[in-house]
Amino acid sequence: MAMKTMPKKLERLPELANNLWWSWNPEARAVWRMLDYPLWRTTVHNPVKMLHEIDDEMLKTKAADPAFVRHLNKVMLNYDHVMGNSDSWFVTNHKELTNKTIGYFSFEFGMHVSLPIYSGGLGILSGDHIKEAGDIGLPFVGVGFMYPQGYFRQRIPSHGWQESHYEHLDMEKSPVELVRDEEGNILQISVDIGDQTVNAQVWHIKVGRAKLYLMDTDVDSNAPWNRELSARLYGGDTETRIRQEIMLGIGGVRLLRKLGITPEIYHMNEGHSAFLVLELVREIVAKTGCSFHEAALQVRPKSIFTTHTPVPAGHDAFGFNLMDKYFGQYWEQLGLDRTGFMNLGAHEESWGEAFNMTVLALKMSGAANGVSQLHAEVSRDMWQSVWPEKEVDDIPIIGVTNGIHVPTWTALPFENLLNKYFGPDWVDRHDDQAMWERINDIPDQEIWDIHIDLRDKLFDEIRSRTRKRWVAGHRDATQVLTTGAFLSNRALTIGFARRFATYKRATLIFRDPDRLKRILMNPHRPVQIIFAGKAHPADDPGKHLIQTIYNIAKSHDWGGRIAFLEDYDMHMGRYLKQGSDIWLNTPRRPREASGTSGMKAALNGVPNMSILDGWWVEGYNGANGWAIGEGIDYDDPDEQDAADAESMYQLLEQEIVPLYYDRDRDGVPRGWVQLMKESIRSNGAKFSMRRMVKEYTEQLYIPAMKS
């Protein structure tokens, strides 16, 4: 079914729907709500789908509605101004560099719920990065994969063991467009992977001013095995993985060439794309006949690498046998022999020596960074072997702490509130700390009212999901209970949602069940906890944690005060991070490289209660939330768990619960609202994606552009 033909006055609606910019511009979002609110809801905020499914009568009515047409025209005027990029930060401050493109490579991009091609933090970070890069006017091109089946959808049957299923993305009804060549044929790139040639078509996604190109190997000319290569995100075994990474790194460079794009800088977001440096070397060697060493001297200054985890298993490494299979024909094109080639990535893994993508990226980059200051410190230690001649403090891995895209993650009522108190241009100034200092101008009552409203929205969403599943016949009564039907809109609500990796210790709060029960089931001051998150399909220990919590949620002993919401994604994440009262994070320090969900909560006045790990080491100031534990590293994990759990119980019993229930005559918890305000004031600018992308620009991109 094709998109509907638009009446003249609405003819630019498809253009607006096809640039994700609408998703972080409040007035553009309002266009879709005003156009057809029920359809906006049923399509789960997918305007392209709306324009396929909308009634012709409705289009006629809206075209004849002057208020709607006026609003749309105003939005499009703003859109044209933004796309003109005449006064952005980068253009204003670095005009002479605006012709130098940055190529940003990532395995996943999480931009909107309608494009489920992300699994968690890494993808959301890439999505936020590309949005902000465009917002501040950087010449920025993203490269990644289109996964026609995306990341898995999670379902939890009554035994609690996570099941995964995949859904085909309907490209027709997504904001994506196939790239065509000048003759109008579908553009294809090809890469030799082992002894086969793999072809890919390319999808273009408009992300504000930035461009994103996603490769898709599901084309007729490929053998079935190769068609599957980019079918799913993180769906395969090690061999699939190396083939995907060859496609991303080497195919990605070829894709840019085919599009006539020559980046000045290549930013590898995580090691998945690190093969791209080999392709850059190969190009130079082929063209000039120079040695590997000489070519590498040209490639390094343009290459930037960001590492994202201190967990060793999070760094891809491939056995030399696989490397032989896939690079046996390639290394001589680089002017290397086998030993020289393998040395680029050689690293001792827990299972023996292998080719490690992080080592390759570090050796071939001019600059590298970790994603928080603590993570950078841990990374310098972790990767010292790459620079055996250097002291640990001199290892060239700097810290650029992550951030979040503020326009994406600010709840609508807060957006309106900040418009009122900070001025309607507040979004343009959101990395200016001085602006956030004015938070105390806002009356407590207004902040609290908004919070109550967002909390009610969370519970409405929970109940409506539960109802839908019940109606669809997928649920028995215990499952209705576990998905939160018994939660109260008024009890102190702790939110915990993230990937279920074991180091995140989702079950830590249950270490002393009796003590926790006393906290939760206090009749006068009840507390409840909402969990959500997916375990990686191959991570059985992670699935086990989900099952443990699921069984607790089911049990009568816990009085319906624990819920586990299925199928965590960006959409549900918004509700949870905006509607919980506290955001809980309990990683095993120092394994949480940064964490970003806590930043999203903090921005919406939901204070964090977190281990001093990742971003919270920098975020916590003593008055904007709570620190679990002392911020020290332990040798004995059990000792660490015991100390952290004890700290958490004490905080809840002595500080958090009493403060939350201490209400004024007007029902407002003054002390709590003070904390909410401090959370917003101290985090809004500091953990914004704008601050982060400007840091990348000034510390990494510009020096590389000028080198």
Ligand SMILES: *Cc1c(COP(=O)(O)O)cnc(C)c1O
């Ligand atoms: C922000 C976000 C994450 C990242 O959360 P962490 O704090 O890094 O665990 C994961 N998933 C979704 C859907 C998010 O929005």
